[in-house]
Amino acid sequence: MVIDCKSISKEIDESVKERIAKLGFQPKLVAITSRPDPSTVTYLNSQAKKAKKLGIDFDVMEGTNMSELTKVISTLASDDTVHGIFLTHPLPKDVDEFELTLKIPPEKDVEGRTPYNLGMLIYEKEFFPPCTAEAAIKILEKTVELRGKRVTVIGRSVTVGKPVEIMLLKKGRDATVTVCHSKTQNIKEITLASDIVVVAVGRAKFLKPDMVREGTIVIDVGINVVDNELVGDVDPAVEEKAMVTPVPGGVGRVTTSLLMEHVVRAAERQGK
Numbered sequence: 001m002v003i004d005c006k007s008i009s010k011e012i013d014e015s016v017k018e019r020i021a022k023l024g025f026q027p028k029l030v031a032i033t034s035r036p037d038p039s040t041v042t043y044l045n046s047q048a049k050k051a052k053k054l055g056i057d058f059d060v061m062e063g064t065n066m067s068e069l070t071k072v073i074s075t076l077a078s079d080d081t082v083h084g085i086f087l088t089h090p091l092p093k094d095v096d097e098f099e100l101t102l103k104i105p106p107e108k109d110v111e112g113r114t115p116y117n118l119g120m121l122i123y124e125k126e127f128f129p130p131c132t133a134e135a136a137i138k139i140l141e142k143t144v145e146l147r148g149k150r151v152t153v154i155g156r157s158v159t160v161g162k163p164v165e166i167m168l169l170k171k172g173r174d175a176t177v178t179v180c181h182s183k184t185q186n187i188k189e190i191t192l193a194s195d196i197v198v199v200a201v202g203r204a205k206f207l208k209p210d211m212v213r214e215g216t217i218v219i220d221v222g223i224n225v226v227d228n229e230l231v232g233d234v235d236p237a238v239e240e241k242a243m244v245t246p247v248p249g250g251v252g253r254v255t256t257s258l259l260m261e262h263v264v265r266a267a268e269r270q271g272k
């Protein structure tokens, strides 16, 4: 069975449109990129399309090295007409991403990448949580009662795995979380004992049908390009026994809507 993520994203988009109408000015989002590859270009195009549809001004700025990127960030940080900033991946190898995120003002960090916004998660305050992690949580909350559920998260990246794990533990959500990564032994034994599996590995068809029980809820975060097609981390055969988010049109769709919601929230807080 496929989990309907379209209605979740539509609900977010509708509230974003209403809130923009009340703002009295147009919020602005700027993506910072460095020699974008074809998949980054596709990602940016979909952001631009969504922003236009919702009434958000969207711009892209480029920097090819640490000094150019630092300059772009500091220009945007002090520009009152810019409400949200995000850095696209991949960045050049010689760029220190951590150092760059330190230069993004937390109130403009709509992707939730700065140490401030990630640290807020530990205190159970979701100021700007990372959009993809928030999308996974939102889909789960719309689908199932999390309290007491055994959740396995496969992946421990800063972008997805770690924030999802922390957010699942938040009081009120109260999931019991197991984390797997590339050094974990016998993942199948762990997923078979889980009610929910969140897969953020970046390997096509990683989660196989024999790794889940009947009725498991599976959140497929993966985006992989195979033979020019987008596929997730979950083998499509898993849908025969579990409830799975689709790829494309699942976590990615909700993530884009949430990014726009964060831009509006940033504009509301900045108030100009």
Ligand SMILES: NC(=O)c1ccc[n+]([C@@H]2O[C@H](COP(=O)([O-])OP(=O)(O)OC[C@H]3O[C@@H](n4cnc5c(N)ncnc54)[C@H](OP(=O)(O)O)[C@@H]3O)[C@@H](O)[C@H]2O)c1
Residues within 6 Å of the ligand: 132, 154, 155, 156, 157, 158, 159, 160, 161, 180, 181, 182, 183, 184, 200, 201, 202, 203, 221, 222, 223, 224, 251, 252, 253, 255
């Ligand atoms: N839908 C969206 O909006 C969205 C947004 C961001 C990312 N994504 C997609 O989500 C996927 C994950 O992204 P990411 O940024 O988290 O990737 P990442 O930084 O490459 O992290 C991948 C994680 O998977 C683990 N892993 C790799 N091979 C494994 C294996 N054989 N068994 C168990 N764990 C394994 C790694 O373990 P180690 O830590 O031990 O290396 C790592 O923690 C990618 O496909 C990406 O494109 C989607």
